[in-house]
Amino acid sequence: MIREALAVKVANVVSNMHAKGKIPVASLGPIEIADTKQPEHGDFACNIAMAGSKLAGMNPRALGELIAGELAGDEAFESIEVAGPGFINFRLRNTYVSNFVTLVSRTSLLPTPLSRQKINVEFVSVNPNGPITIGSGRGAAYGSTLCNVLEAAGHQVHREYYVNDGVNSEQMRLFAESIKAILEGQPVPDNGYKGDYVQNVAEILRTDVGPDAGLDTLKAHAERLMVAKQREDLHAFGVSFDTWFSEQSLHDGGEVEAEVTALLNSGIADSEPVRVKLKLAKGGKVESVEQEPQDEGGTLWLRSTKFGDDMDRVLRRRDGRLTYIASDIAYHKDKFNRPHHADKLITVLGPDHHGYIGRLQAVVAAMLIADGQVEGRPGNTQLSETDAQLFRSGMERDLCLAATELARKMLDVQIFQLVRFLKDGKPAPMRKRDGNIFALIDLINEIGEKMRPEGMPEEKQQAGSDVARFFYLMRSHDTTFDFDLSLAETKSDDNPVFYVQYAHARISSILRKAELEPKAGEYTERPETELIKKVVDLPNEIRRCAEDYGVHRLVTYSIELARAFHHFYNECRVIDPENIATTQSRLALCQVTQIALQTTLGLLGVSAPEAM
RNA sequence: GCCCCAGUAGCUCAGUGGAUAGAGCAGCAGCCUUCUAAGCUGUUUGUCGGAGGUUCGAGUCCUCUCUGGGGCGCCA
Structure with missing residues (x-):
């Protein structure tokens, strides 16, 4: 401000x-x-x-x-x-700074929107074959906070989860086969799913659909159970979605087949038995184009190299089944063409997906062309030597370049980097001793148990979720970071979550004890003016986070704000029966600080306790 | 081979192209008959991995390079 x-x-x-x-x-x-x-x-x-x-x-x-x-x-x-x-x-002048205290409100601490976009943010979106893991927890914390921040900055945000429940999924088929094997008393297939939760799912399905159910039935029921479990776990982590989008619904509705046909008609896909690969030099420039002949035909190729992807992708496998890429194209078309269409898509993906950025942008570019949404620009019809291996004409090249450019504007892929879990300074295994993957809900419960051993189950989960979220969000999502479990589980002043929450609890305590109405006045002490400056800087912080998606700065801000308050608290006594005016003005300062803390913690999805 | 990320104080890390690069932790010395000591105050700490370049100005941008982590499927 x-x-x-x-x-x-x-x-x-x-x-x-x-x-x-x-x-x-x-x-x-x-x-x-x-x-x-x-x-x-x-x-x-x-x-x-x-x-x-x-x-x-x-x-x-x-x-x-x-x-x-x-x-x-x-x-x-x-x-x-x-x-x-x-x-x-x-x-x-102190009088000038003091004036801002009366201007602070829940709405005035949000930035003035410069543009108002409809943004669809897809995050988490893991396969429905298990619980949300601690690795995905980072994406959940980051994605949900990003949504909160974008909303606070004035955008209209749609939170979306893509359920990979398509019949085409190899992994899901393997998941269903693993369950079937358990029900039949057979050994689980190689690379199959063996965790305890798979046994549990199998037992539930044994009673629900019977031990002799077919693979498709088992798959459908197992997915439903897993999605429900994921939704429940995410809820405990303060994460919710507007849409849980089923991949299979696109197959059932014929959208995928229709899109494949449109791609064939546009010449973006074909079944020539050759795969084009780009050899890239440093800086991403195409050094040369390789045509890799395929031994067998019958495969349908998306010529994604036309859009800068480093190799063509398979749309339909030799055995006739469509790949996830095929449904992805229909999915992105759907996202853009809903009644409340999106101006922009943001997709949050894990570090193992970073090679997916080019593919996804190619997917959107291909969709734009198949959909006739790109205007060709009359330009140079000459084809360079490498262009001639990729495009049929200068016109096609220009169309594809235009589509690629547009796709990059419309789809923003944010990759979060690896999280390493440390315990006592040593890397902690991501799998538990029994071979089960460490689930996010286990992390929440474990931390919660340490934090609030005597608390109610909901209080434990809240405490665990608070600490886990704060830790996940401390570092830039674009940087690998170490999640220090020992520190997170320590109920001590080393733990920054408490430093911030404690400031809020202290304010709440003062406001409870106060017998006078808060009334802004003039602030002359340095800790007071420093605190005011910090409080009114929140809109600026939110705006910056919304601009470059670096929401971790909000954590830094919350710590700085808490520090400014703790300084003030120690230097400036608030409640003083001898001095009513000072008491009232300092109460007003406490109140605006409380609003800033609540707003910040709210965006981070961390609770602001009244007492600790 | 290509792509992504990192390298800043003993440790963990901040750091909008701006002035003498900052916090926390650890260490040391203090502060509770006073609104919650889960707090506060003081003090020590630097070839910002290296080399060029752009700029009035570079930890920050560009190029090259070294080291470490991750990724490059008719899996998602």
């Missing part, structure tokens, strides 16, 4: 200077109000004099002095100095 207000002041001054003929342009570019690293540099700094010196046609120091001079009369400032190479340093 303060930054925005200062940026407006600077922008006005620049525009006035232009009106007066002092500078040749009305804008010197975007105005950034930055933190100062040293207190002697004031409260905030602006680099516009350096960034805009060329446009203004004068040296940064002179421009800075000019801007500072124009701003000098403003009562917001205690002082304005031009320093170093041309920084404009602002020192704000």
